[in-house]
Amino acid sequence: MSKASPAPAHGSAGPSPSGGPPGGRVRGVIVLAVVLAGMALWEGVKAVWRIPDFKLPHTYAILGELFRRTGAGELWVVALGRNALVTGREAAVGFLAGGIAGFAIAVAFISWPLMEQGLLPYVVASQTVPILAIAPMVVVWLGTGWFSKAIIASYLTFFPVAINALRGLRAVEPDALALMRSYGANRRQIFFKLRLPASVPYLFTALKISATASVVGAIIGELPVGSSAGMGVVIINAAQYYTFRPTNLWAAILIAALLGIAFYFLVAGAERVLMRGQRPPAEEGIA
C-alpha cells in the first residue's frame, strides 16, 4: 500500500497550479466576461429596438450615475453605500433571527412529531401570505426603526431553514441509527453526534437561500411610509421620478443586488471553511 497523499482540500479538485486560490484568475476572467456580455446584450437590444433612454438607459450611463453628486454634494455611490449598510444591518439581524428560529422549529418538530403534524400547515401557510401586505402592519406595531425591518426579513428567512433543517435532521441512514443504538447512545448523543452534523449540508443550502431573501425582506420592510433610510427608501424615491432620471433607480437596483450577492458569498464562504475536507458536493453551486 503506497503512502497516501494528503487529503485534497475541498473545492480544489481540477487542474490548478499549486499555490494561490484554485482557479481564482480563471473565475475572475469568466465573471468579467459574463458582465461584459450582459452589457453588450443590453446595449444591443436597446439599439435594435431603438428603446429610448427614459425606458432603458445606457449601461455606461448607469455606471456614470454612481459617480454623480447629489444635492448635498455627496457622490451617489457613497449615498447608496450608506443606505445599503442600513439595509445590510437589518438583513443580517433578520437572517440570524430567522435562521435560529427556523432551526429551532425543525428541532422541535423532530423531537415532538405531534407538534409537526399540528403546526407544519401553519408554517407553510405563513409563506403564502404576501409579505408586502404584512410589512406595513409590522412597521406600525414595532415602529419604523431597524427592528421591524429585521423582523420582516426573518419572516422570509426562517422558512427555508426550517424545511431544509427538518429534511437534513432526518437524512440519516437507518443503519447509522441502528449503529448508535448498538452503542447504547441516548437521544442527546444521537442528536449531537449524528443528526446535527448530518444536517449541515442541508442547512447551508437553506442559509444560501435565506441570505438573499433576508436582503429582499429588509428592503420590503423599508417600503412603508415612515422609514428614513435604507435601500427600500432609495428605491421608492427613485421609482417616483423614474422617467425623469431612470439611471437613478437602476443604480439603486445595482447596489441592492450587490448587497444580496455579498450576503450569499458570506454564507458560501462560511460553508467552505466549515466543510473543508469533506466530500465535494455532487451538485456544486456558485462559490
Add this chain to the structure above:
Amino acid sequence: MSMPPRAMIAVDHVSQWFGDGAGRTTALQDVTMVIAPGEFVSLIGPSGCGKSTLLRIIGDLIAPTEGRVRVNGKSPREARLARDYGIVFQSPVLYDWRTVLRNVELPLEVMGFPRQEWAERAERMLALVGLEQFRAHYPWQLSGGMQQRVSIARALAFSPPILLMDEPFGALDELTRERMNQELLTIWAQTHNTVVFVTHSIAEAVFLSNRVVVLSPRPGRIEKIVEVALPHPRGSATRQDPRFFELVTRVRAALRVE
C-alpha cells in the same frame, strides 16, 4: 453432531412476522440454534429468508415476535447495553464529516471511554485492519474495501465479545471480497470474537466459518447446519482443497431444497 459446551448465543424457538391478517409476512419460523464462544457461524439463504432479520434480533435491533434469545446469559437488550456487540453492515455507514480515526473513535466517545484512551485504541484497531496511514483521510477518499475495513475497526474498537456482520462484503467485487475474507480471518485469529456472519456467497460462508447455517426461503427455517472442519489458518490453498469444494457442494445442495 455434538452440542457446543457453552452457549454464547442461544436462539430459542424464534419466529418473526411483520404485519397482520392477510398482509402478514412470516420472516422467520421457529429458529433454534446455539453458538459457542469464539465460534464463527455464517447464516446463508436466498434473499428474503430472514437471515438479516435473525442477525438483527440477536443484536437487539428488532424484537422477535415469538421465542427468546440469550446472549452471554443475558437478554439481547442487556447484552447491547453491556456493549457485547460490534456490528458491521453491508454499507460501511461511516460519518462523512469525521476522519477515519474519528470514525473509529465514535463508539468510544458514545460509550464514555476515558478520552485519553480514544486515539490509542482507535489506532490499534486501524493497525489491525492495515489502515494506520489513512487515519487523517475522510471516508470518501477511500475505496469500498478500505471503508469496510474502517467499519470493522470501528466495530472492534471497544473490544466487544461478539461481532455481528450483515453481508459486510456484499457490495465489493470478487477479488476484493476474497482478500477481505482472508483479512477477516487474520483479525479473528487475534481477537477471538464470536462472529455471526450473514452472506449469500456460498464460498465466502464455507471459507470463513466453523459452521454454516442454511436457511430456507421465506419463511426462514433452519434447513441444514453444515460443519466446516477445514483446518486453520486458512488461505488460498484452502480454496483449492477438495474438501472445500465438497463443502461448497453440500451447502449448495441444501440451498436448492424446496
